[in-house]
Amino acid sequence: MKYLISLITLLPLILAAIIYTAFRGDCCFASQFLSGVLGESLANNYVAYMQTNFQFSETNIYSLPGGLWVFSTAFLSSRITMKRKNVAQFLVFLPLLYSFFLEGLQFYALTDGTFDRFDLLYSSLAWVAAILVSKTLDLSTKTYNLSSSVIVLFYAILFLANGI
Secondary structure (H helix, E strand, O other), X not given: OHHHHHHHHHHHHHHHHHHHHHHOOOOHHHXXXXXXXXXXXXXXXXXXXXXXXXXXXXXXXXXXXXXHHHHXXXXXXXXXXXXXXXXXXXXXXXXXXXXXXXXXXXXXXXXXXXXXXXXXXXXXXXXXXXXXXXXXXXXXXXXXXXXXXXXXXXXXXXXXXXXX
16 A cells, blocks of 8 residues: 555656646756756757647646645645644645745745745645545555655655745
8 A cells, every 4th residue: 555655645746847847947947957867958859749749728837736746745644643643734734834825925925936826726626635535545554654754855845846
């Protein structure tokens, strides 16, 4: 079952990374990372292929990745059992709270970025989906033995993805 949990957690992150690298030219870090890993020529071919063969609406290009990060982080958090239930519950809500907090900062022009109600909608739907998937799956155990560094990595991805 831990492979199923890993798959459900990683697939949305992979899709979000594909959207960032192939469709978000404004996303400097993702573009630089892709060019560094693949080389500039291969990276340009990848971007051209993806943009030619796959079409996403502008809303999906700009709002879906954030929702996918929220889904992955909330789902993973919902699978963790802790002695302190209030901390575990807070970790499940944290991705949604963060996305709303960030949009609030953008609404009041306190940070870079543009307030977008679709970001709030996608994050909310992704969070609900993560909770539903977590509760619906018939997993043999709720616990998922993860090192704290893996959990920190997922939260770092969630927090830093919005600044990339």
